[in-house]
Amino acid sequence: MALKKILVLGVGAQGSAAARRLDEDPGVAEIVCADYDKKAVDNLVNDLKKAKGTQVDAHSKDSIVAAAQGVDLILNALPLECTKNVLDAALEVKANYQDYAATTALHEDWVESIRIQYNEYGPKFEAIGRTAIVGTGSAPGLICAATRDAMRYLDTCDTIYNIVWEGVEAKRFQPFWWSPVTALHDMSEEAYAFIDGKLVRTPAFDLPIKRQYDYMDEEITFVEHCHDEPIHYSFNAEKFFKGAKNAYFKYAGAGVDFSKPLYRAGLLSHNTETIKGVEIAPFDVVLAHVPPAPKFKEEIKEIIDEGLVSDSGCMVIEAYGKKDGKDVLVETHVNAPGLVESYEKSGITAEMYLTGQGGYLFTKLFVNDKFDQTGLISSDMLTFEQVDAYFEYAAELDITLDTKVKEL
Structure with missing residues (x-):
């Protein structure tokens, strides 16, 4: 199992909680912590062993692409308005993708936006042999x-x-x-x-x-x-x-x-x-x-x-x-x-414990090569074997x- 390089995009309450767990994961080689708030990035990176920080303007796809060079997975913990840019950046750098919740960034109608994720982005990720999983916090997730x-x-x-x-x-x-x-x-x-x-x-x-x-x-x-x-x-x-x-x-x-x-x-x-x-x-x-x-x-x-x-x-x-x-x-x-x-x-707070770390548990499935699906799936589409692995990891956190x- 090759060690993974992961971009944590957004270092608010949830992204920072996930980054801290990834820093302790033996399957992770490097974490890139990125946010528009450089002070928040620096504060987080100073506490971590495997992390480096960079400032990113997530309203620019090119800015995300620059930060995502060579990463295996982009963990999107940004506001939902940025989701389209992050999805497109992941496709461009041929990285796996993960986020916390559905967005209207693809269509003003929320249901249609989710449908576009499945029907349009799914085949695009499948074509490059990568997995995108959406809705991976505590709820959804x-x-x-x-x-x-x-x-x-x-x-x-x-x-x-x-x-x-x-x-x-x-x-x-x-x-x-x-x-x-x-x-x-x-x-x-x-x-x-x-x-x-x-x-x-x-x-x-x-x-x-x-x-x-x-x-x-x-x-x-x-x-x-x-x-x-x-x-x-x-x-x-x-x-x-x-x-x-x-x-x-x-x-x-x-x-x-x-x-x-x-x-x-x-x-x-x-x-x-x-x-x-x-x-x-x-x-x-x-x-x-x-x-x-x-x-x-x-x-x-x-x-x-x-x-x-x-x-x-x-x-x-x-x-x-x-x-x-x-x-x-x-x-x-x-x-x-x-x-x-x-x-x-x-x-951390109980919300960060469940959402940020709940998200990390899905990331751990990536790190441990537990996903054999390609394309785009939501967190309710795990196999029973993946569910078992998820809750085996969760038990280590008393979840x-x-x-x-x-x-x-």
């Missing part, structure tokens, strides 16, 4: 691998729920632990659900379901949220999800509680309006007042030392279907460290699955 794992317990699947509760809340104002612009974009959109075999739009914060799992002190209400998973599952239902006809992403937590009243008041609108002679989009005003996700060890420690309101959460897959002619529920819980434990283990099959 880790949760998709866990959903694939649930399929091994079913003969046929009818309905999939991906359920996430962001239960980490600081005493200070910190509604999001990942990119606020991405979070607020997701909060401001109608959601997608796969219902009766069709992908449909659903109202944001609507179609509530209530759950109280054993480790919850109270019942939690989960609502619709604009996310990648139902879209990918709709494309891959027959081949990878036992013919599923329904798939939902349900969300709860401090970010939802913060965003819902803003959405209802029209304050997440992207449409400009004139207020006291000033033309402005309400979304931009809200975004300007939301703090960035903490990514440096000292600021994370400061938040913990100030105190937490709660340090909990859940990531659950409920897959309903049939096994041996009986109606069953496959209920899978993802166990992972909370904020305090993530900091104690790795000096595990607890699965129960219940007759209904």
